[in-house]
Amino acid sequence: MQSESTDTSQAGWSYQAIYKRIVESVLDHRLLPGTRLTEDKLCSIFGVSRTRIKPILVRLANEKIITLTHNLGASVSNPTQQESIEVFETRRLIEPVLLKRFMARAQAADIAHLSNVIAQDRQAQEQGDMHKASGLTGEFHLYIADRAGHNTLSRLMHELVPRTCLILMAWGSQEKVLRREHAACGCQEHRQLLDAIRLRDTAVAEKLMESHLHTLENQLNFEQTFAPSLELEQFLLD
Secondary structure, eight states: OOOGGGOOGGGOSOHHHHHHHHHHHHHTTOSOTTOEEOHHHHHHHHTOOHHHHHHHHHHHHHTTSEEEETTTEEEEOOOOHHHHHHHHHHHHHHHHHHHHHHHHHOOHHHHHHHHHHHHHHHHHHHTTOHHHHHHHHHHHHHHHHHTTTOHHHHHHHHHHHHHHHHHHHHHBOHHHHHHTHHHHHHHHHHHHHHHHHHTTOHHHHHHHHHHHHHHHHTTBOTTOOOOOOSOHHHHHOO
């Protein structure tokens, strides 16, 4: 029996492909907090039945990327102030651990990959493709987590990074979010971090990571409001 992860295009998008597209749309800052994810529209966009959509929504809800509300359905999570603070506190606790483990085992190919991610990030910014730049910013952190040899913390990072994107979209300075200043800042700080990784200077690298996360958190403004404005198709199929 063929699994959903290997379904052909004739049967619509696979489970994993739909899940990945939704998460990537969050990482790229396309899918905004509060956006309604109606099952009928998702089925139409991806060419699948509700049977395939429902478990994906449940998984995303368990990862705090979306919120399921009785009689209202699914919507992209709009993180509270407390949730936002907790996410950054958690990242400051676990990312130095992951970074140290990554640096202990990183090969030349790993350094080259991170350098390429930073170069692509910079190029995307210069071309004005800030959605792509935002996604690459997240990829930098996730690559380190995935190569650190700690499966539990790596899985947690795959939840925390998309949630961080939602936090920045919901509570980041709207002017900076629209200009993606946090992406530009992240690119520069990632270059500094990579220099420390190349030198195997763990102490400096850990301080740079903590400073980087503080910089992102300091952009939050919990007194503003945020409302999505585009149609769902524009986020998922752009």
